[in-house]
Amino acid sequence: MKCKRTVYAVNLFLFGIILFSGLITSCGGKNEKEKNVLTVQAEQGWISYYEAAAKRVQEANPNTEIKLIEVGAFDHLDKIDATDASNQDVADLFAIPADRLYGLAENEVLASIDSKKLAAELGGWTDFDSGLGGNLKINNEYLAFPLNIETLITFVNVTNAQKDGIDYSKPFEISNTKDADKILLPLFDAWYGVAATNSANIELLSKKSDNVLFSDITSEFNNLSNDKKEAIKIIYEYWKLNYKNKTPLFDPEAGWGYIDTEFSNGNKGVIRLGGPWDTASISEQTNGNFAIFPIDHITLNGKPLLHWKGGWGLAINSRIEKDADKYALALQMIKEIVNPKYAAEFFKATGKILENVPADVYEKLDLEKTEKEVIKAVIASYTLSPARPLFKEWGKVWDTWRNAILSWNSVNPQTVEEAYKELKASFDAMMTNFNM
Incomplete structure (x- = not known):
């Protein structure tokens, strides 16, 4: 009788171990690694x-x-x-x-x-x-690890260029354009505007070696280098050409649609800036008859436009x-x-x-x-292109540049010096806010 009780106890003990092990496994214990x-x-x-x-x-x-x-x-x-x-x-x-x-x-x-x-x-x-x-x-x-590179390139409407007898294989100089519709650049938007300022090494906002912020646009116009003065002058004259011809290019609402319309076949637009993301719409506007070039296919004062890395x-x-x-x-x-x-x-x-x-x-x-x-x-x-400035203060440049350029529409500066005063006032205000 004692032997039977012992066997029964042993069997019960073993059954308990098996049951306990099963519970551990079913509950995702150490025997099963979590996904x-x-x-x-x-x-x-x-x-x-x-x-x-x-x-x-x-x-x-x-x-x-x-x-x-x-x-x-x-x-x-x-x-x-x-x-x-x-x-x-x-x-x-x-x-x-x-x-x-x-x-x-x-x-x-x-x-x-x-x-x-x-x-x-x-x-x-x-x-x-x-x-x-x-x-x-x-x-x-x-x-972060590099996913993809991004910068601006140029697109040419071949149909419109050939219609006007333009040799589109050669770079287009902004200062040479006499027709407001030929070169379509939304320079009021700093994303495109920096392509012009970078060509003359104009720092809209940068940092010195000691991390002190500075902007070239806070300098007096006469203190700028000749290349920088000439670049500002050409940007101003490009605006003036559009202002006199009453185009909506420098209208932040209507400007984008104007570029798309003028760049379509049968109109006057010949070259514009864009990115890979614009290819499908440009193909539609030109019925597939367009050419693609790097950004240096547009020059300012003889120097290629430069965007960012x-x-x-x-x-x-x-x-x-x-x-x-x-x-x-x-x-x-x-x-x-x-x-x-x-x-x-x-x-x-x-x-x-x-x-x-x-x-x-x-x-x-x-x-x-x-x-x-x-x-x-x-x-x-x-x-x-130069490296893109990434420090967070640069974010203030977007509106500072945009508001300054668009102010020309209401102020109607008669000279580049007057136009530059509007730019300088905006950038002076921006820099003052950084120093508060």
Whole structure:
């Protein structure tokens, strides 16, 4: 009887162990590793490309899942601004324009990235820091990895040029134009206006070596260098030409539609500035008969217009910086998104150009002729241009420049000196606010 009781007790004990083990396993205990989940922001048009990249990463990393959050980049940034990095609606990995870097860093949203190591693994850079990569660094920390380069190029309406007997293969000098409709430049908008000021090395706002802010436009007109004075004069005369001919080019509401209308076939527009994002609409306006050139196809005082080495980066949310597995997965997703092997697919899906893929390599890829011409022009323009200023104070320049240029419409300055006084007054006020 005693033996039976002992056997019964042993069996009951063993059954308890088995039951307890089963409960632990079913509850996701240490015997089963939790799935590593990464959330990634993607715009609607990017989804198919990002899905393919995510699939490659997941196949190489079992027990992982990459969830795409379909949301526009700027809408996503608005969400970050309204909350913080810990908000679960904010992705672990997301795209940012370079000019948002400093503000996001200040709010501790961005994780540090070993970008030099990533760049070496991907290949294609000869001097990583001289391009977008270096522009995505604050002090000694890289806070985003280059997603794509961005700058302005020029488009020519071939039909309109030929109608007027214009040799469009040669650069267009702004100061030589006698017809307000030929060269269409919305210079009141600083995004385009800097193409003119950069050509003469005019600093709308910059920092000295000791980080003190300064602007060339606070100098007296006569104290500017000859090149800078001439550039301001040509900008003023370009405005005056449009003012006298009563075009709406310098109207911030009507100007954009005016450019599109005049650049359409049968009208007078011959050349305009734009970006890859404008290609589809320009093709429609010209019935496909247009030519693409780098930004230096327009000159000011004999010097090429210059935009910026602008672009976008991929940023990792600071909340996952200490989660080694999730952070490593984010790095792998970055590598797949910007993998040079898929440069053609990346451009077709997003219209974005990789910094580490040369024009001659793009030329050999499975892309349409127009796509290759756009890419070639962007890369050439990007190479010519200076780095984009990213410090947050530069954000004040947008309205300062716009308001000053548009003030000419009401003041109607009769000389470049009078026009410059309006510019100087606006920039003096801006600088005073910085020093308060």
